[in-house]
Amino acid sequence: xxxxxxxxxxxxxxxxxxxxxxxxxFPDNWVYxxxxxxxxxxxxxxxxWSPEMVADPSSTCIGLEYFCFEGxxxxxxxxxxxxxxxxxxxxxxxxxxxxxxxxGAVVRVPKAYPVYDDEYATHxxxxxxxxxxxxxxxxxxxxxxxxxxxxQDHSMMTALIAAxxxxxxxxxxxxxxxxxxxxxxQATVGEDTSGRLVPRRELAG
Numbered sequence: 363x364x365x366x367x368x369x370x371x372x373x374x375x376x377x378x379x380x381x382x383x384x385x386x387x388f389p390d391n392w393v394y395x396x397x398x399x400x401x402x403x404x405x406x407x408x409x410x411w412s413p414e415m416v417a418d419p420s421s422t423c424i425g426l427e428y429f430c431f432e433g434x435x436x437x438x439x440x441x442x443x444x445x446x447x448x449x450x451x452x453x454x455x456x457x458x459x460x461x462x463x464x465x466g467a468v469v470r471v472p473k474a475y476p477v478y479d480d481e482y483a484t485h486x487x488x489x490x491x492x493x494x495x496x497x498x499x500x501x502x503x504x505x506x507x508x509x510x511x512x513x514q515d516h517s518m519m520t521a522l523i524a525a526x527x528x529x530x531x532x533x534x535x536x537x538x539x540x541x542x543x544x545x546x547x548q549a550t551v552g553e554d555t556s557g558r559l560v561p562r563r564e565l566a567g
Contacts, residue, residue, distance in 0.1 A: 363492035366485040370509055371477035374432045374470070377406070377425040378448035381465040382458055387422050400451040401436065402426045421464070426451065432472050441468040476509045501528065503536060516540040 392406045406425040408415040416423045426448040430436040439447070445466035452458040476482070486509050493500055501524040502508050504517040512520070520536040527533055 363489050366488035369485050370482060371479060372473040373429060373475040373477055374437065374472050375403075375427055375429045375474045376437065376444070376468060376470045377427050378444050379408075379423055379425045379467050379469065380445070380448055380452070380458075380463050381416075382422045382424065383420075383462050383464050384422055384458075385420055387424055387457060395455065397455060400454055401428055402448070402451050402455075403429045405457075429475075437470065441466075444468050473506060476505065476511050478511065482509065501536070508537065510540070512540050 386409075388407060389410070390407060391410045392404055394404050395402050404427040406427065408423045408425060413419065428436050428444075436444075445463075445468065448466065449458075449460040449463050452463075453460050490502075493502070503520040503524050505512050508520065510516075516539050519539050523532065523534050523536040523539065527536075
């Protein structure tokens with residue numbers, strides 16, 4: 363089991379939160395960035411999730427998210443350098459002039475995204491079988507607990523199901539939450555839903 367767990371891989375990310383002088387930056391909660399000229403992959407607009415997430419209503423706080431691997435160049439950059447990078451990239455995207463940024467902070471999130479490689483489902487199955495035999499009262503939930511790339515609502519639902527199971531209200535299988543084998547694909551009754559399909563390699567020629 364330990365060997366299988368050691369082979370599970372993850373993608374990490376970090377958020378550079380910037381406080382900006384101004385009550386609005388863009389109307390969305392978040393936007394994905396597809397500009398190859400910058401490293402930022404997504405920008406969260408925290409105030410649009412809730413005004414309570416910003417202390418001063420005359421300012422805005424956004425989070426520039428950088429997808430990386432623990433130990434790589436982005437991950438090991440100093441907080442000061444990352445704040446400067448984020449300010450520069452905001453300006454490059456035409457969203458905010460650097461002088462409008464009044465504060466910044468960095469939050470690193472290790473193991474944020476489970477990686478679906480060719481062997482991940484086998485390793486997860488090995489771990490599940492061992493825990494079921496040795497620790498049957500351990501309930502696995504959420505993205506990291508189940509090594510499933512679930513959305514937040516799916517992860518919360520696995521926890522709710524586990525709690526209801528423990529209380530004896532239900533006996534449902536949290537592993538069937540978001541059981542689609544591929545994004546937006548319907549799972550067939552009786553289909554193995556322990557994991558998603560990994561991208562298939564096509565042989566040239």
